[in-house]
Amino acid sequence: MAAKAKRVFTCSSCGGAAPTWRGQCPRCGEWNTLVEGVAGPGRVGAGAPAASGTPIPLGEHPDEDFRPFPTGIEGLDRVLGGGLTPGGAVLLGGEPGIGKSTILLQLAGLAAAARRRVVYVSGEESLPQLKARAERLGVLHEGLLAAATTDAGAAVDILGATPAPDLVIVDSVQTMHVSGVEGAAGSVSQVRTLAASCVEAAKRGQACLVLVGHVTKDGQIAGPKLLEHMVDTVLYLEGERRHLFRILRVLKNRYGPTDELLVMEMRERGLREIPDPSTFFLGDRDPAVSGSAVVMAVEGRRPFAVEVQALAAKSFLSVPRRAALGLDVGRLHLLLAVLEKRLRLNLGQADIYAKIGGGLKIQDPGLDLGIAAAVLSSFYDRPLPAGAVLWGEVDLSGRIRPVAGHDGRLKQAERLGYGPVLCPDAGGLGPRVDNLAELARLLFAKG
Numbered sequence: 001m002a003a004k005a006k007r008v009f010t011c012s013s014c015g016g017a018a019p020t021w022r023g024q025c026p027r028c029g030e031w032n033t034l035v036e037g038v039a040g041p042g043r044v045g046a047g048a049p050a051a052s053g054t055p056i057p058l059g060e061h062p063d064e065d066f067r068p069f070p071t072g073i074e075g076l077d078r079v080l081g082g083g084l085t086p087g088g089a090v091l092l093g094g095e096p097g098i099g100k101s102t103i104l105l106q107l108a109g110l111a112a113a114a115r116r117r118v119v120y121v122s123g124e125e126s127l128p129q130l131k132a133r134a135e136r137l138g139v140l141h142e143g144l145l146a147a148a149t150t151d152a153g154a155a156v157d158i159l160g161a162t163p164a165p166d167l168v169i170v171d172s173v174q175t176m177h178v179s180g181v182e183g184a185a186g187s188v189s190q191v192r193t194l195a196a197s198c199v200e201a202a203k204r205g206q207a208c209l210v211l212v213g214h215v216t217k218d219g220q221i222a223g224p225k226l227l228e229h230m231v232d233t234v235l236y237l238e239g240e241r242r243h244l245f246r247i248l249r250v251l252k253n254r255y256g257p258t259d260e261l262l263v264m265e266m267r268e269r270g271l272r273e274i275p276d277p278s279t280f281f282l283g284d285r286d287p288a289v290s291g292s293a294v295v296m297a298v299e300g301r302r303p304f305a306v307e308v309q310a311l312a313a314k315s316f317l318s319v320p321r322r323a324a325l326g327l328d329v330g331r332l333h334l335l336l337a338v339l340e341k342r343l344r345l346n347l348g349q350a351d352i353y354a355k356i357g358g359g360l361k362i363q364d365p366g367l368d369l370g371i372a373a374a375v376l377s378s379f380y381d382r383p384l385p386a387g388a389v390l391w392g393e394v395d396l397s398g399r400i401r402p403v404a405g406h407d408g409r410l411k412q413a414e415r416l417g418y419g420p421v422l423c424p425d426a427g428g429l430g431p432r433v434d435n436l437a438e439l440a441r442l443l444f445a446k447g
Helices: 074-080 100-113 127-137 152-159 188-205 226-230 329-343 367-380 406-415 436-444
Strands: 007-011 034-038 089-094 118-122 144-148 167-171 208-213 233-238 245-253 261-267 270-273 292-299 302-314 322-325 350-356
Touching (some): 007 188, 089 188, 100 127, 152 167, 188 208, 188 226, 322 329, 329 436, 367 436
Parallel strands (some): 089 208, 118 167, 322 350
C-alpha cells in the first residue's frame, strides 16, 4: 500500500516550508504567501549520486581548474568577472521581450564558434523558431546544439551527459516541469526542485549553467527567493522595449564585482555593446530649452551623463498633478516640498512632471540636484547654462550633500568638456554649491 503523500505549505517568497497553513511565513515574515503542496523528491534526472558529505581537510582537496572561459563579448566578460566559470550557475532575469533569449543565443553561438560544447534547452520556442532566430543573429554554428523540451529530467540529463557540455542554457526555469512533484510548471515546489537538481548536476559535471527566470509584475525574479541563493551569479536585463538600449545589471556575483553594468543597444542582428556610454543617453538634447538639466550619474562603477527633464505648468485641477518617469515619484514629492519650504516658492498651483531622458530608470542619490535644477528651470522658464552639469543629494534642510563616486564624476565631466560643474566640491571646474538657495542664486539670480 502506497504511503500517504505528506502535505506541506511552501512560501512563494522565500521557499520556506511549514507543516500547516498560517497567515505569516515563519521564515521571512511575509503575509499570505504559503501555498499548499505535496512534499516530493529533491532531485530529478538520472545523474550520479550527490558528492559525499564526509568532511575532509580543506588543504588536502585536489586543486581544480576553475578559470573562466571568455564569452566572446568583452563587456559581458567584465561584468561576469572574467567570463563563464566551469561549474558555475548564472540566473538571468528580465521582463518579457526585453532580449534575454537574444543575448543568450548570441552567447551560445559565440561559445560554439570557439569550439565549446554548447546546448541550448528551450521550453518556450520550437527548434525551427530557434534556428530562424540564430540565422537572423548570424550565430548559427554547427557546434551549437539545441533541444526543445519542458521535461526537467531531460535538462538534468544533458548536464550530466558524456562528453560533458561546457555551457548549458535552460530557457526558462518556469517552463520546465518536474515529474513526481506536485504543482504546475513555475510553481514554488517545481522551480525549487528543478533549480536544485540543475545546479547540483552542473557542479558535478563542471558545466556552466545559465537559467532564465521570468519576473513578476513588480519586476522581481519570479519564484522563491531561494532560487537566487542557489546560483552563483544573478543578472538582470532591463530597459524600455520601445527604446534601443538595454542595461545588464549584476545583482549577485561570487566570481566578480557586484556593482558592474553593461550598456547595450538592440539592433537587427542582436544586442551590441556600447563601449563608451558617457553621452549615449543625452540623444539630441537642446540646451536652449528650459526644464532640462544634465546630471553625471553613476550606475555600477561607470559615470555617464543623463538628461533630467521637468515641466511645471499652471494647473486647473483642485489637486495639482505630480508624475515621474524613470525616478521614484515619492522622491519628486520630497524635493518639491523642500523647494517650496526653503526657497519660499508657490508650487501648489502647478502641475509638475519629471522624467529621465532615454527611458532610463535611475536611483542614484546624486540625481537630486539635477531634478531640483530642472524644476526651477521650468518654473522660471529659463534654461540652464549650455555646458552645466550637476550632481548632489538634497537634504530636507535644503543642504546639498556629496555623493559616492564624486572623483569619478568629476574626471568624467572634465574629460567630456562640461562646465560649469555644480556640486558640493567642483574642484576648480565650477562654483561650490552647498544649498538650494545658492543654486537658485547662481543659476536664476533668485533668492
